[in-house]
Amino acid sequence: MSILKTRALILKVIHFGDSSSVVHFYTEKHGKVAAIAKGARRLKSPFRGYLELFACLEIIYYYKPTRDIQTLSKIEKLQTFGADTTDWQFAIYGSVVLEALDKLTTHQPDKAVFQLAVATLNYMSQHPNLLRSALVKFLLQLAELSGYRIDLWSCAICHRAMEQSFFDEARALLLCTDCSHPLPKRLSLDNSELQFLRHLQNSDWETTLPAAPHFQENAFLEQMLVHYLTYQHDLNTHLKSLDILINMINPHTQEKQP
Ligand SMILES: [Zn+2]
Incomplete structure (x- = not known):
């Protein structure tokens, strides 16, 4: 012992x-x-x-x-974390970070993953108006640290630059308009969403993160990234905290779910 x-x-x-x-x-x-x-x-x-x-x-x-x-x-x-905020939204976004850390990581010790989670919760404490940006950045970086950096620039099939993109949930790939032809439109990312993700992927925690381009009532980007991570890790898991987050944002509609 x-x-x-x-x-x-x-x-x-x-x-x-x-x-x-x-x-x-x-x-x-x-x-x-x-x-x-x-x-x-x-x-x-x-x-x-x-x-x-x-x-x-x-x-x-x-x-x-x-x-x-x-x-x-x-x-x-x-x-x-979040001691200065009375905003209960911090607890909901923070819970997604902790549940992702629990369910979407391997059992291998990883100092960088620990530091990423601390940086994320710290950022959320200090920027209660950028909770979504911090969560999306956390998920993007978690994918990167797991060895599965998402290509937000070129189509996973034809490798051409993407102006907008479609998420192929069956293969967890981002595809261009042509390659995604038979896919349902509900899984599309417009140019502002792509730019937002690219900006987050390339920024560090010292800078001010960009705000989400428009309000999404279904937390589509978060759902897409969680789906991407579960696919890459070959997990059959579900984040309950993400359901709570979606319900908080919009208690009525839950469309566009990967
Ligand atoms: Zn393509």
């Missing part, structure tokens, strides 16, 4: 037994880690107040390779 120390984000907390919790982390050094916080729900537990989402923590835990669930020893809060 060894003692490990790393920075971490909490992905989810599950009640365990009468007073304990099992905490799922995305850690900087060791990727996804599940650890039991014994007695965490007791009044005098040292873990109380620390097992909340949207914080960057430093954790110390006992590690045994034969165990699926490790034992949490100590936890310290380094930074809270």
